[in-house]
Amino acid sequence: MSRSAPRPEHILNRELSWLAFNERVLEEAEDPTLPLLERVKFLAIVSSNWDEFFMVRVAGIWRQIDAGITQPTADGRTPRQVLEEVSRRIHDLARRQHELFHGVIKPRLGREGISILKPSELDPAQADFVRAYFENNLLPLVTPLAVDTGHPFPRLNNRMLVLMAELEAETLSGEDAFPVSELAVIPIPTPVSARFLRLPSEPGRHVFLMLEDVVRMHLDQVFRGYRIRNCHALRVTRDSDLPVEEDPNEDLMKTVEEHLRSRRRGAVVRLQYEQGLSPNLLEMLIEELELSPEDLYPSEGFAAFSDLFQLYAQLDLPHLKDAPMPPLPVPQLEAAGSVFEAIAKHDILLMHPYQSFDDSVVRFVREAADDPKVLAIKMTLYRISTSSPIAAALERAAERGKQVAAIVELRARFDEEGNIAWARRLEKAGVHVVYGMLQYKTHGKACLVIRQEPEGIRRYCHLSTGNYNERTSRLYSDLGLFTARREFGEDLSNTFNVLTGYTRPPALHQLILAPQHFRPGLYARIEREREHAKAGRPARMILKMNALVDPPMIQRLYEASQDGVQIDLLVRGTCCLRPGVPGLSENIRAVSIIDRYLEHARVYHFANGGDPETLLASGDLMQRNLDNRVEIAFPLVDPIVAEQVLEMLELQLHDTIKGRVLAPDGSVARRGLDPAWPVLRSQYRSYEHALLQSGVRAITQKLPDALDADI
Incomplete structure (x- = not known):
């Protein structure tokens, strides 16, 4: 009799596995063989991923803790233990991200003529340009928010960059006397203005100033009669999950709209702030925002790396980006x-x-x-x-x-x-x-x-x-x-x-639909492979997905492995299964591909004793996809089409450039260039195959060189 779920020690923690996936994304930013601006882009992807992780996953952990839940998760950790490990891991990765940007990426950008200047580094012409830009474009948008007994601490919107300024009022009297405040919050208008302001510069150079520095330079025009004692940027991330509890008597659209409005009021789960923020202000923020030590993330002069997407988009420098791979005709x-x-x-x-x-x-x-x-x-x-x-x-x-x-x-x-x-x-x-x-x-x-x-x-x-x-x-x-x-x-x-x-x-x-038939349909096919293995017939599965989380499904895969079924997993993100454990999963190997395109396809292939079956699907092997969503899986009936997909799967399993192998403890390592394996980058090879099928010969001169170098 199969167990409904594996033992806790046989399951990897979901949140920590996701962080391991994002570490693989960070490794792309660290890869010196990538074009420089592609490394910038991967830094942005890392931060964008973390934003969503905090808004959904970390927020969910905090909700469990606040509700007093101490029941262990599938891997045996309590919510508090998960939070502590997640916090420690992200703090380590965030430090690594900052060191990479300031110590490696930014200097190399400078050598390529791309500079992000500090206000003190502007020449007179650039300073005049910035002043004019501020007065004409930003000053009308800047809304300073005083903080004092008459002005409570303002609500900081989710992911909005703000400045916090400590003020000292000049001595005024008579008609010039006015209420004074020692503290103000200034939202930076990033929703309507680019984070990176391009400055005039000599030909061949690309010079930028960050928008918060543009505002910071001209606060004297906002706070007339004050001296700016100090000013630091900060950013909060709020619980933004949308747990809509539907009432059949209510209109679903109205219900969702109400929850969208409440999303802006979610609890703060992370505070990013520039180092140098005074201890008194930090203590005030901790109290006002009800923060814990795990929620604090000091930054080295740059919060919200996700805005690097804007820098990437503003720079039309093909030699610093991936070679074009234009979509091909069918x-x-x-x-x-x-x-x-x-x-x-x-x-x-x-x-x-x-x-x-x-x-x-x-x-x-x-x-x-x-x-x-x-x-x-x-x-x-x-x-x-x-x-x-x-x-x-x-x-x-x-x-x-x-x-x-x-x-x-x-x-x-x-x-x-x-x-x-x-x-x-x-x-x-x-x-x-x-x-x-x-x-x-x-x-x-x-x-x-x-x-x-x-x-x-x-x-x-x-x-x-x-x-x-x-x-x-x-x-x-x-x-x-x-x-x-x-x-x-x-x-x-x-x-x-x-x-x-x-x-x-x-x-x-x-068609195979979830929630009714997707899980039992996959179970039946796994059992079929087990019977083939026991009878000595070909028994193999190749399962490609974004996430493998569902404990009962993991248990079925463990049991199939123990019966001799060869199982190859292609898991882009979270994988809670421990591959390659003797006596448990020695017939399971797991590979993750991180490359220029986000692997998003779900494919479930079964050898079926020599009569193979391949399914494509919209759903991953997560409880939400198997039991709580309408998902559609469908077989590839045409053998030529099925063979094309199987060829793609085999390419990815043998990727030596962008393929990472998952270890039993959840760590991930690049496969490395084993002499027994040909040099292969699966996404480039897939494009090459599409190129040959399309009959297109001339795309760009650079592309074939890139392909030859990596295949």
Whole structure:
């Protein structure tokens, strides 16, 4: 009899495993072989990831502690123990990040003619430029907030950079006398002004001043009659999770909007501040914000490294960035007169970002909107970009009289406001908008187009591991499938009926849905591999996902390993399974790929005794995906398509440049250049394969050199 969950010592802590993933991201910033501005970008990614980690995961730990919960987690740690270890680890990594930026990256930027100056380093012309910029662009936006008995300490918004200034009033009398304050908070208008102000400089140089320094230099214009004794920047991170408790009698959109407003009022879980902040002010902040020692993060003159994204974007210096890898055409679509003609012939695998999302998925929806033979479009939308061409095409289709249904998930974390705006706009155009299911987030990715053809109604399907978001499609590595197979069309029709009308579907032919069938479907396939292993038949699984967290699923994998099933894991982020433990998981190896694109595809491959089966899915092996979300998994029926995906998996398992191997204790190490292994960078090799399939020969002169160097 299988145990429902593994023993605590067989489970790695979820939060610490995630921090190990982000350490791998930091290692990319530390990699001297990367172009310099790509290292800057990875520094920004690290900080952006930490922001979300604090807003969600650390905030969740604090909620458990505040609720008096002492029950150990799956790995045997109490919430307090987890918090202490997380705090120690992040403080170590933050110090490492600061040392890297100030000791390595910034000097190398300087050697490339890129400088971030201090106010004292400005020449007279630059100082005049900064003064004019402040007076014309910032001064009207600056709102000083006094702190005294008549002005309580202001609410500091989540992730907003502010200055805290200690003031000393000049002696005034008569008509010039005015109430005085010894302390003020000045929000920096980063939402409307760039964090890095480009200054005039000689040709070939790129000189910047940080926005907080621009304001700090001119506080005398804000606080007339005062002397600025000292001034330091700080930034708070607040609990921003959105635990919407749905009431079936309430409107879901209104409920989500109310929680979005409350998000700004979440408890502070981190204070970042410039070193040199006076002990008295720090004590006051600790008291006002109800902070603990674990929440304090001093910085060396630069908080919010996530804003380095702006610096990266402002510098058009190709020699300091990765060689371009422009998205390539999909050969089957290029050769056909219409996307429907191509899909009708055979299944088509899409590999983003190597192949163009705009020329495939966006084209699919646009053609459906404009084609008079198309009767209806049904689609799930989880993360919608502000200027989404897909949502705009749905809007146009409805205005042209087509039946359009959109399942817009309002609870997509940190994208709620954009989704709400599009939901309202689509409703106004006549789209049947459904806000997902009350009990479950709708995380599955699917689009169904119903078309009238001479032989009757035909259904065209797109299924994917990634979101319908053209922006992230250029940054995330995902897989998609076009098919016109009858069984897929029937399954997808029934799936949308469930989502829009809560109908009870008949048994599905091909699709596997969570929360009903995803977990048992995977369990059944794992058990099938165990039986093959016991019978001496080929037994192997390759499981690729973003996170492996679910304890019962981990236990099933342990038991399969013990029966002789060979298990290869490709886990980008959190992995709570301990691979390679004798007697427990010696037949399991785990690899993590961190490279220029974020690995986002979910693939579940089973050798099945020589009759292999490969599934693509929208969900990871986490309890939320298996039990608490609407997820869609689907098989690759076409053997050619399945073989393409298996080839990609094998490339990633053998990546010697960007592949890291997970050890039993949770540590991760680069594989290194073993003479027995060919030099291989899997993302570049995947692009090379797409390049050959597309027939494109001339992209840039630099790209083939980069490929030859790393493959």
